[in-house]
Amino acid sequence: MSAETRYSQGTRRFGRVNWLGLYTLAMREVMRFVVVWTQTLLAPLVTAGLFLLIFSIAIGPRRGDVMGVPFTHFIAPGILMMTVIQNAFANTSSSIMISKVQGNIVDTLMPPLSAGELVVGYFAGGIARGLLVAVAISVALMLTLGLVPQHPLLLLCFVILGSAFLSGLGIIAGVYAQKFDQMAAITNFIVTPLAFLSGTFYSVEALPPVLYEITHINPVFYLIDGVRYGVIGVSDSAPLLGLGVSALAVSAVAFAAWVLFKQGYRLKA
Template sequence: MAQNAPLNTPEMGTRRFGRVNWLGLETLVRREVRRFLAVWTQTLLAPLVTAGLFLLIFNLAIGPRRGDVMGVPFIEFIAPGILMMTVIQNAFANVSSSIVISKVQGNIVDTLMPPLAPLELVIGYLAGGIGRGMFVALAIGLGLLLFLGIGVQHPVMALVFVVLGSAFLGGLGIIAGVFANKFDQMAAITNFIVTPLAFLSGTFYSVTVLPPVLRELTYLNPIFYLIDGLRYSVIGVSDSDPWMGMVICAIAVIAVSAISWQMFRTGYRLKP
């Protein structure tokens, strides 16, 4: 007579640790955070120095002759944009470099083999990018407050935009990291896509000075709404409705996360 199956046998299609692999997800998040904390001089201190140099150079070269922009001094106008630009560049670099390095070294299998669902992989990588973005934002924000006296008028909104910006570029970092098989491919994506989108997004100017065609193209750039929203959060002026920008950025985060999920689900350019 055949023996009955054990009562604690999981049903077909379920995982023995539940619907969410919390231990695996926590491990991936810790790994991604420790990656940038281990080299904090490169990942946290260097962006702070770079942002400070941007502000110093623009203030010395343009500031005294530029006059006010949208009713505020030029240096105050560009400060939030530089902060957001630095945050999103670091969030992108954190995620994309993690995936590309793993692919080049051949140990991406160590991430794909554990019982982590595609959504858990997306969340784990995004958490690392958001964590680095938050650290960078905090460091630069303190620098703006101490050296320029620029505070934050709407702290909660500023936090939301920093998280959205880090998540959006973190999602793009997953897409770019999965697509790229070599470092030069990753550099090409950064130089020809990410950097132009960041610089041509109203960081150093108000979009009201642009010709109509360029202005409409700028409105199609999600990074514009990130920078404009953070600018409103910090100094209270903006080129667009910050609430509408928040919705657009949230949609952009969902879109890149969905593409990232699909890439991990199908193993696109990850599995032989």
């Protein structure tokens, strides 16, 4: 091996990780949504505000308190988390899907990046977008409703776990889908129901026994419930249980995404 080759590899890698390639991929994924911030950051804030306004006007005055807090305060954390996970999913799924359709996915696969580095790079973009959306909505809630997070560290943990979980699902969906129609079906029939039917707008204690049990095997329920505890200090389940379930869910989707990249499923001709 020549000195030039050794120097080239040394600048590209440090140890067993291609830090330069990983950083480049992560920055690409972050810049994808930052350059169109009106669509990726401002639009979710407006959508969350509309949800909160509509439910407050239509149901709030008649609903009364839920779990000892005003209805508007109860649903606000759920809307926050729902918006975060939808945007994290959109970030990774759209990135991979667009690259496949345009035929430039090879630009991501050809550099010396391992399957694990690809997963981490895509996760970085999804988590960054989820965190920025969460910060924007949290500031808006503080200014409009006076909601100051009661457990900010737990809130941060659940937002990161939620963003990571849906980023992983977004990778899986982006790899699996071959047309935008398929991606739309995944979003409409899987992601949206998961977000809406996980205690976002109600306490699961009000559900019939069968739906109650089904809800408790849905990882998104624990994410939304954990964020609710982080913001207003009340929840339907133990926060530590939610952290454990969420961490397991993130590990599962990360492993599945790693396997897909490792095999090149629907990515390599």
